[in-house]
Amino acid sequence: MTDASTASASTPAIVPGRLRNFVEMTIQTRQAQRLVQGRRAVDGKPSIIGLYRYGAMVRTIWAGAARDDPYADWYLLKVEQALTESKDEIATLKQTIEANMARGPAMKVGLAHSLEPANIELTFSNPYGYMGAWLLADMDELVLAALTARHVGLMNRDESERMLGEAGRAIRRAFATAQGYRATAVKREDMRQGTRRAERARQAMGELPQAVLDGDLRPEHAPAIEGVQPSHNTAGHSVASYDDATTDEVTDTDATTDEHGDDDES
Numbered sequence: 001m002t003d004a005s006t007a008s009a010s011t012p013a014i015v016p017g018r019l020r021n022f023v024e025m026t027i028q029t030r031q032a033q034r035l036v037q038g039r040r041a042v043d044g045k046p047s048i049i050g051l052y053r054y055g056a057m058v059r060t061i062w063a064g065a066a067r068d069d070p071y072a073d074w075y076l077l078k079v080e081q082a083l084t085e086s087k088d089e090i091a092t093l094k095q096t097i098e099a100n101m102a103r104g105p106a107m108k109v110g111l112a113h114s115l116e117p118a119n120i121e122l123t124f125s126n127p128y129g130y131m132g133a134w135l136l137a138d139m140d141e142l143v144l145a146a147l148t149a150r151h152v153g154l155m156n157r158d159e160s161e162r163m164l165g166e167a168g169r170a171i172r173r174a175f176a177t178a179q180g181y182r183a184t185a186v187k188r189e190d191m192r193q194g195t196r197r198a199e200r201a202r203q204a205m206g207e208l209p210q211a212v213l214d215g216d217l218r219p220e221h222a223p224a225i226e227g228v229q230p231s232h233n234t235a236g237h238s239v240a241s242y243d244d245a246t247t248d249e250v251t252d253t254d255a256t257t258d259e260h261g262d263d264d265e266s
Contacts, residue, residue, distance in 0.1 A: 028114035032140035055129040057178035066223040076219035082177040086170035
């Protein structure tokens with residue numbers, strides 16, 4: 001044996017460790033900052049699901065989808081659609097403001113900005129947490145545009161408040177879509193066999209569209225199912241045509257969610 005081969009045999013293998021990314025979100029407006037933290041129900045005021053709690057809820061749903069829970073897939077599909085609809089709504093509002101600000105060619109208006117923005121490190125363990133953060137970042141930019149337009153006289157207070165109210169409701173509606181999921185440990189095989197676990201899940205969360213139950217319809221960013229080879233052409237479809245198959249949903253969140261919702265995995 002040569003010296004080179006001897007050295008190679010005695011040298012331990014170099015194995016890369018876990019990958020880790022860094023994502024930091026900059027928040028410039030108080031309106032967006034309030035939707036990061038959310039609000040607990042207090043003094044008769046209803047709770048508001050903020051980004052942290054939303055992230056905790058989709059973490060639970062994501063874990064269920066990876067374990068072949070068809071209800072988790074169904075909720076991720078609904079979250080995807082709600083995020084897309086809210087993103088489009090906020091983009092339309094922002095385009096309206098930008099059109100007003102561009103109508104005077106002799107005037108160049110720069111957007112307001114915070115002198116002390118808040119920087120928030122995001123450590124979600126799945127794409128859906130980050131998708132919620134992107135949506136909130138869109139709203140932050142909308143607030144800056146609306147406040148700027150109001151300040152320079154291109155929009156009155158009532159109009160700007162109406163737009164900001166619509167944007168805030170769009171965010172809250174999207175985040176609230178993650179409510180109602182119950183981590184029951186049910187799997188598609190349970191549903192096919194009609195086990196007690198399947199019956200409990202059905203009673204808690206209603207009936208499922210057949211395409212979701214069969215695994216033919218999965219979310220666009222669905223996790224791989226543990227122990228199952230990934231299939232093709234089963235993700236990225238709209239849930240609108242399947243809504244009639246669902247019943248009323250419970251509104252309790254899973255007990256594993258917490259108010260801050262920080263994830264330590266990526």
